[in-house]
Amino acid sequence: MFMKGSNWIPAHVLPEVVTPQYTRHLLQAAADTHQNCLRVWGGGIYETDAFYEIADELGILVWEDLMFACSMYPVNQDFLDTVKGEVVTQVRRMQHHPSILLWASNNENEAALRGNWYGTAFNFDQYKEDYVTLYVDTVRSQVLEEDPSHPFVVSSPSNGLQSELDGYVADHPYNTLYGDVHYYNYLGDAWVGSATPLTRFASEYGFQSWPSFISMAAVSLEEDWDRESPLMYHRQHHPLGQQQLALQIGLHMHLPPHDGSLKAYQDYLYLTQATVAVKVETEIYRRWMSDVTEAGEGYTSGALYWQLNDIWQGASWASIEYGGRWKMLHYYVKNFFNPVLISPHVKNGEIMVYIVNEQFHNITSANVVVALHRYDRLGVMKSVNLSVDVEAAASSQVATISLAEELGLNTHCQEGMYDVEDVCFIILQLYDGEGTLAAPQNFHLLGKPKDAHILHASVQIQDVSGPTVTPHSNWTFTLRVKTDAVALFVWLETEHPGVFSDNGFLMVKKEEQLFFHAAKEMTEEDLQSSLSVKSLTDTYPPGYASKTFAQHPGFHPNDIRNAMLS
Incomplete structure (x- = not known):
């Protein structure tokens, strides 16, 4: 067990x-x-x-x-x-x-x-x-x-x-x-x-x-x-x-x-x-x-x-x-800690994809999707799709994927003097035979966020509707969140007690739908007026923009950027 x-x-x-x-x-x-x-x-x-x-x-x-x-x-x-x-x-x-x-x-x-x-x-x-x-x-x-x-x-x-x-x-x-x-x-x-x-x-x-x-x-x-x-x-x-x-x-x-x-x-x-x-x-x-x-x-x-x-x-x-x-x-x-987990281990230019299945039945005809994304644009650059069978009550390595040859890391992630690892990152998904997510979406950042070639993301809560009754709460609200750029560690907050369906996530699409399960009775206006949202680039200096400056030996492009902004 x-x-x-x-x-x-x-x-x-x-x-x-x-x-x-x-x-x-x-x-x-x-x-x-x-x-x-x-x-x-x-x-x-x-x-x-x-x-x-x-x-x-x-x-x-x-x-x-x-x-x-x-x-x-x-x-x-x-x-x-x-x-x-x-x-x-x-x-x-x-x-x-x-x-x-x-x-x-x-x-x-x-x-x-x-x-x-x-x-x-x-x-x-x-x-x-x-x-x-x-x-x-x-x-x-x-x-x-x-x-x-x-x-x-x-x-x-x-x-x-x-x-x-x-x-x-x-x-x-x-x-x-x-x-x-x-x-x-x-x-x-x-x-x-x-x-x-x-x-x-x-x-x-x-x-x-x-x-x-x-x-x-x-x-x-x-x-x-x-x-x-x-x-x-x-x-x-x-x-x-x-x-x-x-x-x-x-x-x-x-x-x-x-x-x-x-x-x-x-x-x-x-x-x-x-x-x-x-x-x-x-x-x-x-x-x-x-x-x-x-x-x-x-x-x-x-x-x-x-x-x-x-x-x-x-x-x-x-x-x-x-x-x-x-x-x-x-x-x-x-x-x-989801019973089914898709998890990557990246080493020597390869992604070893593991599926942990703690259910008591096999997962057959599942589909693994490993997608390459750039920090400076929304959408998938390239993806690899694999059909796999997953053993019950076990952790299994189901695939080994070459970053360079199969995902085209060196082709899709060139940006001036930046390392390709600072330009791109990986999203992993597992679907069952009927096309439904069988595990939570996972991610792997190839480099460090502080070195990433990333744009400032303007993440906004577009609208709030509800409440409706769900198994999680008698006051469940639907939230539509929008962004104009890739956003890391998107964090929604309200002083009202309750739990979001997801939080601290990576936003790689223009829009995401989330839910807030309130712990006590409240109105749509109560929630709307109290909500705030931020992502990683909101912690950066005002006027931040990801640019490639004239390079200097021994400096990362981000070192030069930060020196000019300080």
């Missing part, structure tokens, strides 16, 4: 938002984006029975962590007695729920001990003995006494059974050949993902972003609307988080000027969300579901990104903001 999903819903969520209605909203958001497993930390007073009842109802499985994480803990008898009492109370309270998938003693403590995170190497044997006393002899034995019907893991990441053979503290808890792995890399090029571990199970990974300006404005003053303001650092609890966010933005896009303007602040918040890092990483894990390298890596059986929801308005790894507003990531989750 490939377990998809997001991740830990913190037990310390503020009590005023932990209502059955809010819990249902979060779990429904997980279910609507095809996530069937959540990792929950762990058994606290705010995790009411309503959470598990709703998870039972929606078919969401729960990986239940007990309240031990990222630290060394005491093992005196008084503390162990308290632990036993807590374990008995929580396991008896929750074990009857069919949503409970497994119990886990701790998060990252095996890795912390072996990796000397807290200076334990000077007396490793004693700390290891204490570790086994607490998590194995006490927690594990008590959980299994109360509930022998569910699996139990001592730690995560861990080598699983191999860790047990190693006395419960493996030499290398992050070994990709066993158990599960946590992976964070804030310094590499996450849009490429070449360093992503091909692990048996990816149980934690992710990247930070800030919430929307709508969410931040609720807890800030005008003087705070600057990415370097004291409030921004107060609400950034990850060491070096601001610097890492700036690095990731700068690797692929243009960091807004630090000029104190509201626009620069809003653009910064938007750009922290406009990232494909988690998308790329998740697709790698899913592509390796059915294959293994010569070194034995692969057969990845699960991917749990960190994290589902925010506990306040601040920088975090969450895909859902405090209060329930979806970030751009959560719209991507809806696509990359």
